[in-house]
Amino acid sequence: MNGSAAFTPHGPGFRFVDSFEQGDQSKSGTAQFHLKPDLWFFADHFPGNPIMPAVLLLECAAQAAGVLWMSLSNTPETLPGTPLFVAGVDTVRIQGPARPEDILITKVELLKEFGSLAQFQFETTTSENTVACGRLTLSRQLKA
């Protein structure tokens, strides 16, 4: 699916999924995001050496996980556009830089769904290398 505007509640300045494809295995999927050189954070992180901030790599993975969770769910609480929240981040490794013009490819897999929580494994790569991997948990509620 393309055009993540229909699938995440984020505004355009904080949307880190351009397209999403659900995997052959029903509990996985792959998101893509093009790092346009004029993205707001590159100018200051860092001047003359633009790198996507690690915390935004996590946000990118969380949004990919959110799109997957919503695509797997049919309950009213997970209709497209319903906010999901990051409840926890585990064992994350940042393994390389993501730079302007890179295409971030984030593979996400649902590990466990439990009540209002769901835990995902993710790996984000560019054409050059792996930039991040780890596990995170999303919640349908602000407080876990």
Added chain:
Amino acid sequence: MDSNKEVSIELLKGMLLENTMIKVDANSIDEDTILFGEDGIGLDSLDALQMIVAIEKCYGLEIKDPTTARDALQSLGVLRDWIQRRLSTP
């Protein structure tokens, strides 16, 4: 399911300390300490999820719903008994 795996309070306590955000002195936790709820030591649903994933990984036992989780995760003693019962069930 790994029925030969050790099930002890010490092992489960280690699992608890490794996977949750305990806010109390670990030495004060014994097999009867209530883990969740108003009378407990402050663990929340995210801690429950972490424990469920750890139990599944360690023993191959799946906890599918919040009701079962509430029953099984009352205390380390209750959890030990729950795991032993499940492991001994063919």
